[in-house]
Amino acid sequence: MITKSTRRAVVLGAALVAGTLAFGAVAQAQSTLRVVQHGNLTILDPVWTTAYVTRNHGYLIYDTLFAADEKFAIKPQMVDKHEVSADKLTWTFTLRDGLEWHDGQPVKAEDCTASLNRWSKRDPMGQKLFDFVKELKVINDKTFQIVLKEPYGLVLDSLGKPSSNTPFMMPKRIAETDAFQQIKEYVGSGPFIYQTAQSKPGERHVYLKNPKYKPRSEPASGLAGGKVVKVDRVELIEMPDTQTQANALLAGEIDIVEAPPHDLLPVLTKDKSIVLDDWNPLGHVFVIRFNHVVKPFDNPKVRLAALHAINQEDYLKATIGDAKYYKVCGAAFICGTPNGTEKGGEILIKSNFEKSRELLKEAGYDGTPIVLMQSTTLPVLTNTAPVTKALLEQGGFKVDMQSMDWQTVVTRRTKKDPADKGGWNVFHTYSVSADALNPISNSYFVAADGKQWFGWPVDAEMEKLRDAYARETDPVKQKDLAEKVQLRALETGQFGWIGQWYGPGARRSNVTGWLKAPIPVFWNIEKTGK
Amino acid sequence: MFAFIARRLVATLPVLLFVAIFVFMLLRLTPGDPAAVIAGDNATSDQVDAIRAKLGLEEPLHTQFFIWSGKVLAGDFGESFFFKKTVAELIIQRIEPTAMLALCTLLLAVSIAVPLGVLAAAKQGGWVDRLVMGFSVMGFSVPVFVVGYLLIYVFAILPWEIPIPWTGTVLDLGGQWLPVQGYRRISEGFGDFIIRLILPSITLAVIYIALVSRITRASVIETLGEDYIRTARAKGLPARTVLLRHALRNAAVPIITVIGIGIALLIGGVVVTESVYNIPGIGRLTVDAVLARDFPVIQVVILMFSFVYVLINLLIDIAYSFFDPRIRY
Numbered sequence: 120m121i122t123k124s125t126r127r128a129v130v131l132g133a134a135l136v137a138g139t140l141a142f143g144a145v146a147q148a149q150s151t152l153r154v155v156q157h158g159n160l161t162i163l164d165p166v167w168t169t170a171y172v173t174r175n176h177g178y179l180i181y182d183t184l185f186a187a188d189e190k191f192a193i194k195p196q197m198v199d200k201h202e203v204s205a206d207k208l209t210w211t212f213t214l215r216d217g218l219e220w221h222d223g224q225p226v227k228a229e230d231c232t233a234s235l236n237r238w239s240k241r242d243p244m245g246q247k248l249f250d251f252v253k254e255l256k257v258i259n260d261k262t263f264q265i266v267l268k269e270p271y272g273l274v275l276d277s278l279g280k281p282s283s284n285t286p287f288m289m290p291k292r293i294a295e296t297d298a299f300q301q302i303k304e305y306v307g308s309g310p311f312i313y314q315t316a317q318s319k320p321g322e323r324h325v326y327l328k329n330p331k332y333k334p335r336s337e338p339a340s341g342l343a344g345g346k347v348v349k350v351d352r353v354e355l356i357e358m359p360d361t362q363t364q365a366n367a368l369l370a371g372e373i374d375i376v377e378a379p380p381h382d383l384l385p386v387l388t389k390d391k392s393i394v395l396d397d398w399n400p401l402g403h404v405f406v407i408r409f410n411h412v413v414k415p416f417d418n419p420k421v422r423l424a425a426l427h428a429i430n431q432e433d434y435l436k437a438t439i440g441d442a443k444y445y446k447v448c449g450a451a452f453i454c455g456t457p458n459g460t461e462k463g464g465e466i467l468i469k470s471n472f473e474k475s476r477e478l479l480k481e482a483g484y485d486g487t488p489i490v491l492m493q494s495t496t497l498p499v500l501t502n503t504a505p506v507t508k509a510l511l512e513q514g515g516f517k518v519d520m521q522s523m524d525w526q527t528v529v530t531r532r533t534k535k536d537p538a539d540k541g542g543w544n545v546f547h548t549y550s551v552s553a554d555a556l557n558p559i560s561n562s563y564f565v566a567a568d569g570k571q572w573f574g575w576p577v578d579a580e581m582e583k584l585r586d587a588y589a590r591e592t593d594p595v596k597q598k599d600l601a602e603k604v605q606l607r608a609l610e611t612g613q614f615g616w617i618g619q620w621y622g623p624g625a626r627r628s629n630v631t632g633w634l635k636a637p638i639p640v641f642w643n644i645e646k647t648g649k
Numbered sequence: 650m651f652a653f654i655a656r657r658l659v660a661t662l663p664v665l666l667f668v669a670i671f672v673f674m675l676l677r678l679t680p681g682d683p684a685a686v687i688a689g690d691n692a693t694s695d696q697v698d699a700i701r702a703k704l705g706l707e708e709p710l711h712t713q714f715f716i717w718s719g720k721v722l723a724g725d726f727g728e729s730f731f732f733k734k735t736v737a738e739l740i741i742q743r744i745e746p747t748a749m750l751a752l753c754t755l756l757l758a759v760s761i762a763v764p765l766g767v768l769a770a771a772k773q774g775g776w777v778d779r780l781v782m783g784f785s786v787m788g789f790s791v792p793v794f795v796v797g798y799l800l801i802y803v804f805a806i807l808p809w810e811i812p813i814p815w816t817g818t819v820l821d822l823g824g825q826w827l828p829v830q831g832y833r834r835i836s837e838g839f840g841d842f843i844i845r846l847i848l849p850s851i852t853l854a855v856i857y858i859a860l861v862s863r864i865t866r867a868s869v870i871e872t873l874g875e876d877y878i879r880t881a882r883a884k885g886l887p888a889r890t891v892l893l894r895h896a897l898r899n900a901a902v903p904i905i906t907v908i909g910i911g912i913a914l915l916i917g918g919v920v921v922t923e924s925v926y927n928i929p930g931i932g933r934l935t936v937d938a939v940l941a942r943d944f945p946v947i948q949v950v951i952l953m954f955s956f957v958y959v960l961i962n963l964l965i966d967i968a969y970s971f972f973d974p975r976i977r978y
Contacts, residue, residue: 159937161731299699301733319742320732321937322832322929358830358927359937366801366829367927496940523680526942530682533694573694 150350150646152630155358155367156639157378160324163313164301166238169283171551175377178342178640179326179353180221181287181307184212184231185279186342189635191456191556193279194343196335197226197288197308207270207592208253214261217333220290221312228263232256233294235265235278235286240298242284243570244560247589248277272592273559280560281342281637282553310334310346310642311353324355339634339643346642349632353641361498368393368625374646376625377639380498381439387625395623396633401453401552402446402621405434405503406563408614410544411576413537415489420482422612425545427475428514429467429507431618437502438620445620451605452561453552454619457594458601463609467617475514488519490538492531492546496524503547503617532573552619553637557597558585558604563614576613650970654963661959668955669721669948673714676944682706683730683942704730717948727945729938736949739934746832747930749842750922751915753850758857759908763897765858766865766904771892773870781862788859793918797852797925804848805829830927849926853918857911864907868900875899901972909965916954 156175162168165177186196195201199215218226232255239245239252251271256264265274278286288294288308296302305313311326318324334345356373358364365383367373369390379387387393409416409425416422435445448454449464489511493504508518519538523531528546536542555561564585565571566578584607588600608614626633632643684701701707705716720727726736734742769781806829809822827848833841872878873896881891923932931950938946969976 161941162733319929320734321739321743321934356927357929359933360924360927362798363801363830363925363927366798366806367831369806370825370829372829372831524940526682526685526940527680529685530680533682533685533697535694569695575694 151352151354152350152375152641152644152646153354153356153373154375154639154641155356155364155373155377159321159357159359160355161320162301163305165287166241166284166298167301171283174283174285175639176313176324176355177285177287177307178309178638179311180305180309180313181289182218182309182346183279183285183287183342185275187279187281187553187637188343189341191341192343193275194337194340196279196343197231208267210265210267210274211258212263212265215333215335218308219331220308221306221329222290224290225260226288226308227260227291228257229260230291230294231288232263233291234288237289237294237296237298238284238286242280242286243562243565244273244277244280245284245286247559248273251589269590270592271589272597273557273589276557276560282551282560308332310348321357323357326353326355327351334642341634341636342638342640346640348642349645350641365625368627371627374627374630375633375639378622379625381441381444381622382498384441384623384625392628394626394628396626397621397623398633398635398639399551399553399621399624399637400635401456401637402619403549404448404453404552404555404619405438405547405549405617406614407503407507407545407547407617408532408563408572408574409612410535410538410542410574411613412535413542413544415482415484415487416544416612418482418484419611420478421484424475424478424482424484424514425511425516426466426609426612426615427471427478428510428516429615429617430470430510431468433470433506433510434503435618435620437506438499444622445618448616448619451564451608451616452556452558452601456552456556458557458598460598460602460605462602463606464616466609467615470510470513472513472515475511475516479515484515486517488517489544490542491518491520492528492543493520493522494525494528494547495522496526499620499622500525500547500549507545507547535575547617549620551637555616558588558601563616564604564608566613574614576611578607578611578613581607581611581613650967654967657963657966661956661963664959665952665955669718669952670714672948672951673717674710676942676947677710677713683944717945721949721952726949729946730943731941732943732946736945739946740931740949740953743929743931743934745834745930746928747919747923747932749835750846750849750853750919750928750930753846754853754857754915754918755908757850758854758861758911761854762858762861763865763904766862767869767892767897769862769866770869770873770896771888773866778866781866785859785863788855791855793852793856793921794925796855797848797922800848800852801829801925832926832928832930845926849922849928852925853915853922856914856918860911860914861904861907865900865904868903869896872896872900898972902969902976905965905968905972909962912958912961916958 156172158172160172160176162170162173163176165173182197184196184198185193188194197214197218198212200213202211214226214228220226235255239249251267251269253266253268256266258264280286290306293302293304293306310329310332312329314325314327328348328351334347337344339345339347361380361383364376365379365387368376384395388395409422411417431447439445446454447468449461449468450459452458491504491507494500504520508520511518531543532546534542538544558564562572566576566581568577584600584604588597588604591597591600624639629648630644630646632645634640634643684704684706685697705713728735729739732739765781769778772778804827805825807824809824811820813820828845832845835842878891878895881895920932920935923930924936934946935950
């Protein structure tokens with residue numbers, strides 16, 4: 120059997136004069152896991168940006184106080200034990216023994232309070248938590264307290280928030296960086312150590328196993344449990360072209376593609392050396408977002424008319440195609456999760472064009488075309504807008520679908536001008552389901568003036584419900600409040616959730632142990648043979 | 650000669666100024682806002698506005714332009730919005746892969762295209778000529794990325810297992826001879842460096858070979874009709890000497906011209922080829938910067954490409970005098 124390297128040597132020999140070649144190939148570590156993420160990693164501060172690639176980088180080098188396990192239960196991670204006072208106002212956290220930063224310094228409580236402070240200035244869930252925080256108190260090197268003004272139901276959920284922005288712990292000197300400036304030093308206490316000198320942005324980022332990392336004793340589960348590293352080195356390789364990603368995986372030049380596009384999955388599954396791995400069982404959720412500050416979607420009846428015209432399956436078929444990779448789901452907080460109730464969601468599942476036309480008539484819609492922004496550069500979103508156009512037109516709307524690249528969408532969506540003066544009426548986006556699990560972390564529900572996401576809904580009643588959810592400490596009552604939040608959003612037509620979808624990762628068959636979690640994580644992964 | 654070179658170099662300044670203004674305006678007038686991209690998907694309008702102000706994008710266009718051009722003249726090319734590195738650093742980091750790819754492509758293309766063109770001219774009307782011209786048409790017609798993916802499939806992915814009829818056996822030629830993607834610097838080992846350049850160079854060379862072989866053929870055919878060629882033949886010189894020493898040398902000026910013009914093709918091709926083969930060069934930097942609206946990087950990279958293009962054409966002009974002593978500056 121001729122090995123690949125021998126074949127390549129033969130080709131070289133034919134191509135070049137023998138002897139001129141010095142095969143001084145760089146020695147590669149025995150177990151290097153080569154991973155291609157869904158995008159380029161350019162910003163290395165996971166608190167400063169919400170970019171998922173940066174969050175993934177964060178999970179490699181930083182650790183968290185708490186983490187969500189496979190069933191989304193929040194479990195201690197850096198924390199050894201925690202106590203809550205009887206009045207539920209004082210939370211005391213004690214760190215595990217032996218935690219150490221990559222520069223050899225011990226992890227101290229003051230590092231954690233500084234990290235939480237910085238995170239709270241950037242993350243909506245952190246901001247909400249800190250609305251309730253009276254003070255952060257360092258008791259000793261290993262213990263700190265969060266003292267609340269009044270009981271808050273999401274203390275642990277906030278500290279164990281899985282997705283962007285995740286409250287990663289950093290050394291105090293780094294965490295004291297202004298939250299609106301990027302950090303310049305990448306020192307964590309996580310299972311991998313970032314190699315600044317070997318990393319070349321735009322080419323690859325290199326991480327070495329942290330030999331001093333002390334995993335928890337529990338088995339790994341989701342983002343929680345023991346983060347046992349089984350490879351010596353991880354390389355995040357920047358490879359924007361998805362066809363090249365597939366080719367490189369087939370040729371064994373890389374080990375994992377985090378998110379191959381759905382149309383390439385049949386090509387990959389034909390090869391026995393490739394395995395598709397549903398590492399993120401919660402998947403993602405599509406969203407339709409209305410502009411509440413310009414006509415006609417400033418009128419709730421018009422927004423409701425649009426929601427009545429929608430049906431999720433049309434979107435999912437047009438964008439994802441294969442039914443095994445999508446789920447019709449009426450729950451805003453994701454089917455199969457603690458808050459995942461489908462109550463009221465049926466209007467998003469089956470189109471009712473008659474009702475839509477009726478509502479438009481009641482609203483006095485004058486037939487002015489609504490501007491629908493279509494992104495043509497994010498493949499998974501490209502087909503959502505044409506479906507919306509077809510459905511809304513059947514529901515009595517006139518639609519002006521304008522195609523543009525995603526960067527133009529993200530720029531134009533910031534404009535509050537009328538649609539015919541450079542603004543917009545409606546566009547689509549999607550979110551990782553892990554970001555959408557409750558009314559606080561799900562930013563599409565924010566309806567407080569000045570704090571909302573693009574579309575700028577303002578609804579005092581919604582904010583009252585979200586506040587009540589945040590204050591509630593009983594999970595049963597929380598679920599009830601989450602349902603009320605969902606129903607309120609459907610009553611006002613705040614936005615629409617238009618189907619869940621899943622994107623499996625692809626790995627070489629010699630790579631095993633990819634954990635199921637909302638984030639692709641690389642501890643527990645083993646690479647054997649070729 | 651030196652006065653000519655100096656004059657030409659000075660003449661590049663207005664060209665570069667025009668390019669700078671054009672690119673600057675084009676980028677600012679194109680929809681897309683780097684601040685929105687930097688801020689991330691969950692950012693609020695206020696956060697985007699704050700970043701825009703910090704980047705100086707709230708200033709009037711002419712102010713932004715004067716600030717930028719002043720800095721460029723002082724040798725400060727600015728900092729990438731995304732990589733948080735100076736543009737100069739980024740370009741230095743990315744220049745080697747692109748330069749090596751361009752060099753290999755040029756060497757490969759010229760060493761194949763010129764003999765092919767001469768051969769086609771010598772065998773004008775014959776099957777060799779038709780074959781070369783057929784290849785040339787194909788080279789022009791097939792997009793670079795299609796050539797790239799085909800070559801990858803054939804030489805880097807396809808297992809060459811050929812069933813031998815009636816024997817029930819399979820001839821295993823191995824396949825997957827070359828890497829699909831990536832770049833290794835020369836310092837990381839020459840073998841690894843060159844093997845990763847083979848497919849990208851061939852991909853990029855196809856269109857170049859098509860162009861140069863076609864012009865070579867036309868130019869040599871034209872020269873072969875000249876009186877001095879008839880004289881050379883009448884003197885009894887061997888056909889090969891007539892072809893190579895007399896015809897080809899005198900046909901050199903248009904060939905060199907087209908090699909220079911082809912640099913533009915090469916620049917365009919590099920952008921696509923580097924994406925297909927995942928080569929972290931200037932081409933990929935350009936694509937990434939355009940997609941992210943990384944204005945400082947796009948501006949400098951396009952200026953640099955323009956300067957290189959002007960410079961290469963200057964070198965081509967100088968080269969004329971070596972091939973045709975009648976040309977003097």
